[in-house]
Amino acid sequence: xxxxxxxxxxxxxxxxxxxxxxxxxxxxxxxxxxxxxxxxxxxxxxxxxxxxxxxxxxxxxxxxxxxxxxxxxxxxxxxxxxxxxxxxxxxxxxxxxxxxxxxxxxxxxxxxxxxxxxxxxxxxxxxxxxx
Amino acid sequence: xxxxxxxxxxxxxxxxxxxxxxxxxxxxxxxxxxxxxxxxxxxxxxxxxxxxxxxxxxxxxxxxxxxxxxxxxxxxxxxxxxxxxxxxxxxxxxxxxxxxxxxxxxxxxx
Numbered sequence: 001x002x003x004x005x006x007x008x009x010x011x012x013x014x015x016x017x018x019x020x021x022x023x024x025x026x027x028x029x030x031x032x033x034x035x036x037x038x039x040x041x042x043x044x045x046x047x048x049x050x051x052x053x054x055x056x057x058x059x060x061x062x063x064x065x066x067x068x069x070x071x072x073x074x075x076x077x078x079x080x081x082x083x084x085x086x087x088x089x090x091x092x093x094x095x096x097x098x099x100x101x102x103x104x105x106x107x108x109x110x111x112x113x114x115x116x117x118x119x120x121x122x123x124x125x126x127x128x129x130x131x
Numbered sequence: 132x133x134x135x136x137x138x139x140x141x142x143x144x145x146x147x148x149x150x151x152x153x154x155x156x157x158x159x160x161x162x163x164x165x166x167x168x169x170x171x172x173x174x175x176x177x178x179x180x181x182x183x184x185x186x187x188x189x190x191x192x193x194x195x196x197x198x199x200x201x202x203x204x205x206x207x208x209x210x211x212x213x214x215x216x217x218x219x220x221x222x223x224x225x226x227x228x229x230x231x232x233x234x235x236x237x238x239x240x241x
């Protein structure tokens with residue numbers, strides 16, 4: 001795991017510990033890839049986080065759930081719904097492209113976003129959820 | 132070349148058995164092979180778990196979520212709404228097997 005990514009993951013975990021409780025995480029690496037999976041509790045909410053560095057690309061998911069319902073989920077997966085929202089009729093030309101987006105209301109609403117960091121996610125939680 | 136300290140008792144035994152440096156290198160090679168093999172086994176196990184869970188292999192899954200909205204509907208209603216998190220871990224496992232296999236090959240060729 002590159003030193004920079006190791007530090008990035010350590011910083012993320014430290015920040016999580018200052019805001020959430022019951023923080024549990026798994027870090028894993030191969031010679032080419034690094035992943036962090038983190039779970040925590042935030043008041044009545046469950047936090048599920050994943051960051052993968054693979055082929056020099058960062059792929060993230062920052063989700064907050066209430067019981068089994070997804071209150072909000074930020075990720076940059078190459079999700080066809082997000083690709084269509086961003087490119088409309090030209091979506092086909094962008095299949096497989098990573099598109100940062102936000103799922104709300106148990107994934108019934110979708111919005112495009114800028115690239116998110118874990119810090120951005122925690123800021124969003126503070127502003128939008130009461131615990 | 133890197134210098135590391137080894138316990139004297141091991142150094143004594145290995146010196147009696149032959150060339151110390153060669154013995155340490157062979158021991159390290161065996162340890163690395165054992166560790167990498169265990170990593171590959173674990174990543175393959177998780178890759179298979181995801182394959183069973185989603186009913187297709189990694190390549191098909193990553194392609195379909197990027198192109199097929201009906202497939203996403205099926206996944207979210209019948210399997211998991213958190214498929215993006217599984218997808219990242221699945222990529223790590225699937226490609227990770229290749230990463231470690233490559234490393235294993237390079238170690239075996241030393």
